[in-house]
Amino acid sequence: AQSVTQLDSHVSVSEGTPVLLRCNYSSSYSPSLFWYVQHPNKGLQLLLKYTSAATLVKGINGFEAEFKKSETSFHLTKPSAHMSDAAEYFCVVSDRVDMRFGAGTRLTVKP
């Protein structure tokens, strides 16, 4: 069985400072991992995905994530937060048929 744990339900940063959203996963297989973003009253948009290629994955809007198998982690980072980054972020683990979502991390960006 697979599972995902997002270690922080809420993260608050100041505009221009780094963002770190933490995600640990558990999977019996070599998983695919995703980060999705959900802006208020919107659907989910794919930020980036890891599919057993390069361990450092670059996504849209300056986000990136690093797959660390030894730590079973897939943390999402961005060097400098922007006000438009305020949203809910979901870490997702998937094998071929089962996709598991984390509970989400709400990112607040202060001016």
Added chain:
Amino acid sequence: EAQVTQNPRYLITVTGKKLTVTCSQNMNHEYMSWYRQDPGLGLRQIYYSMNVEVTDKGDVPEGYKVSRKEKRNFPLILESPSPNQTSLYFCASSLSLAGVLEQYFGPGTRLTVT
């Protein structure tokens, strides 16, 4: 434009009154699924479909039905809605199995059952 559409976007109904939420995708995707989103729980899968006439239960299927008669459509049916089905619902599709390929999500349907 490639997209997943859901209708209605907002729905308020009463306990026991059958309803259907439609989902349609124009990307010729094989895989489609339904999720519900509740605060603090992330998204939980209700049902999924690998292809036409092939559906299976997800994590929280009780109280829901689905059908996949055409590749593009995957309606969610609540035969007798109850207040605990008040939630935000998302339909999603993927080119093939959910593993390697990302899912594309619809805009969501906010359902309130009184």
